[in-house]
Amino acid sequence: METEIGQQLLNLACRHRISEIVLEKVFSVYDVSKSPNMELFSHFKDFWPHIDQDSFSTAAEDENLAVVIAAWKDDVIMFALDELEKFQPRDDYSELLELAIIFLGGTPPRGIRFRYPAITIS
DSSP: OHHHHTSOOOOOOOHHHHHHHHHHHHHHHHOOOOOSSOHHHHHHHHHGGGSOTTOOOOGGGSHHHHHHHTTTHHHHHHHHHHHHTSOOSSHHHHHHHHHHHHHTTOOOTTOSOOOOOOOOOO
16 A cells, blocks of 8 residues: 555554553463453552652653664654644544653643553453
């Protein structure tokens, strides 16, 4: 398709589904339960209100990561900011774009905020 239209396409899979697949494999090593509610995630959701969300570090603040991201950081932030101005069919797409901006040291238009985790693995 890229050849036909003469332009690269962004291949962005649903992060929830990808995370489910990866986590299912990781946790199958340690947890044989087939319950959709994993104890570790329940603890994280319970502890969430106690996390100081103003105390975080970005990749730009880490010496090693700052070197790695330096060449493309600004381009990715600009891309994410441009995409946030467009319609996003799902809230988690917007959240991913905002988290990418924050991770790279930028500030999304709605400011820096972290959403309450709604984690279920099936």
